[in-house]
Amino acid sequence: MTNLYTGCPKMKEMDGRAVLILFIMLTLVKTEGLVSVTTGSDYVVTRVGENQTISLDVSRAGGEFRVSFNDSTEYLFHKFNNSDLKRVNNNRTLYRDRYRVRGNITSSVFRLTLYNVTTEDAGIYECQKFEGNQRVPGCKQLLIVARNPSQPNITGPASAVSGGSVTLTCSSSSRSLPPDHPPLTMNYTWKRNSEEIQGGGDVSVDGPNLTMKDISREKAGNYTCQAKEEELKSDWSARHVLDVQYGPNTVHFNETHDKVTATEGDPLTVRCSADCNPACTVTWLDTSRQKVTSGQREAVLSIPAVNRSLSDLYTCHVNNTHGNKSRNLKLDIQYGPYTVQFNEIDDKVTATEGDPLTVTCSADCNPTCTVTWWDTYKQRVTSGHREAVLSIPAVNRSLSDLYTCHVNNTHGNKSRNLKLDIQYPPSVKTFSDISINNITRKVDSVSFLCVVDGNPKPSVYLRHDLTNRTYPMTCETLSKSIYTSHQYYECTHTNENFDVFLHGAYSCRAENTVGHVDSRAVVVTVPSK
Incomplete structure (x- = not known):
């Protein structure tokens, strides 16, 4: 028999046994490219463009066998009893110059290498006895050619409530061949707003599922995922917008x-x-x-x-x-003060001499006003914050009759005057006869002068003590003191055609609503002839 390829050593002839045609299950041992975690099982995984070594366990194959691909009637190899191994169908250009026999063919092992693997190499390689096309049990191997997974799709809720939990699922399909291959391990990577998500704490990644517990508003954003199968990565998924809803915190x-x-x-x-x-x-x-x-x-x-x-x-x-x-x-x-208030009184207060007097002054201000009472002399009497109390235990006529309450703060000031009307009984300051004309038995006239003080204004009379007759006196107001409540009145009375029989003692009587007073007597004597 000739060699399979130029440069390959001549195959040793095998001992003479019955001719058997066998389908050989291929055990593929990758010498280049990725190493599958599934090596040693009933399938092996490689990538497009890699070189793959195939080992055949032919211990139960007998002296003659043949190898087919995907149950095809076109055999890849035919092994004869004389130990010559050749490709049965040399017209399969797909495999031409891409197989190499490695080492010697023994009774248990046959190795060959497939160079530059393509997707069309994916499928089942199996051994079959030549007579009866009987498959050899256990002599079958699946070759999986890995490809990038499909672009994933994210499913899950579009919104979540803060404090709750949410699960997003990354769904991607394997594109490795053949399509009905056993499941391969597929891993997933998640990103939120282009930042990779690491599991831990309230965040877990379990297969295709991303679960977030006790979710907070910071977890809102754009989520994407990527699938990875046999180290081959898919494209990133379209973004999935997660809206985290929450109530007000502050x-x-x-x-x-x-x-x-x-x-x-x-x-x-x-x-x-x-x-x-x-x-x-x-x-x-x-x-x-x-x-x-x-x-x-x-x-x-x-x-x-x-x-x-x-x-x-x-x-x-x-x-x-x-x-x-x-x-x-x-x-x-x-605001500053707008008005100045007195407690339940007007701008004028009337009090009887000796009575107590209390007047509270205040104003609506913010901040609080300083309140100050001043007397007529501009002397401060008392002051306070918010209010000030003018307190006089017993009023008397010598007090100031005008007090001023002044209020002020940083936004303004106001003042209000209080007129103090102190009432007291009258008193006689002066009483005399000021003139006697033609002092004869019959006097022409006698004039009397009486100066009195009192509040309210007293009524003043000339009184003849002997007869108790009274004569009203005419009073004129003298200048009032500018500092006190004193008010003086000058009262006169002239008795024309004074009868000698009206001689004797005369006095001045003054009276008002508070009291009355009689002056000392003045004696008028008319000489006889």
Whole structure:
């Protein structure tokens, strides 16, 4: 017999046995290319373009056998009893010059090498006895030619709720040949937003499944996967967008703390928002829980000009289907005093000498006003914060009759006067007869002068002590003291055609609503002829 290929050693002839035609199961031992973890089982794996050595266990094949591919009637090899091995069908250009016999053919082993493997080499190699086409048990081998897996497809939910769990599945098909080959090991690589995902903790990769427990909003994004079979990788899958939904965690104010200070009349704008998915409804409520404004994702509390009558507490409430949160905003509106208040009295107070007097002065201010009482001399009487109390244990006529309450803070000041009307009984300061004309038995006239003090203004009379007759006196107001409540009146009475029988003691009587007083007596004497 001739050699299979030029340069191959002449095959040794085998001993004379009955001619048998055998299908030989090929045990392939890869000497180049990838090494399969399945080597030694009933199939072997190689790649396109690799060289593959095939070892045949021919211990049960007998002296003569033949080898076929994929149950074809065209045999690859024919072994005769005379130990000559040749290719039966030399017209199969597919295998021409690509087989090499390695070493000697023995009673148990026959080796050959397939060079530059193609996808058409994938399939079953088997041995068959020449007579009866009987297959030799156990003499069959599957050659799998590995190819890149198909582009994967990701299946799983498009959304998940924060705190829950989600599983995504990467589905890819083997493209290795033959199509009905036994399953090969396929591994998967996952990426989120182009960053490879490592298993561990709440994240696990089990075969094609990516499972994430206690999922958080950070796990949202674009997921892709890649399949790998026998170290051959597929293309990356199309992206799978995972939307993680969650309720609000915190409520945000724009560059504002929980308390904002504004001067009355100034504009105020506070923006409230929260990170939510789906977007939260944002609502501003005032102290009475009345809605001020609302919006999606954010709401703006806008006040063109703040004033003291506004609510001093606003609440921003945010909510969606997964939760809700609230945050309070304390509004501190600052303003100066607008009016000065006295406790239940007008600008004038009337008091009887000796009575106590208490007047509280205050003003609505923010921040709190300093309140000060001043007397007519511009001397400070008392002061305090928020209010000051003018307290006099017993009023008297010598006190200032005008007091001023002054209030002020950083935003303004106001003053208000208090007129103090102290009432007291009258007193006679001077009483005399100022002129007697034609002092004869019949006097022409007698004039009397009485200077009195009293509040309210007293009524003044000239009284003849002997007859108890009274004569009204005409009073004129003297200049009032600018510092006290004293008010003096000069009262006169002239008795024309004074009768000598009206001589005797005269006095000045003054009286008002508080009391009355009689002066010392003045004696008028008319000489006889």
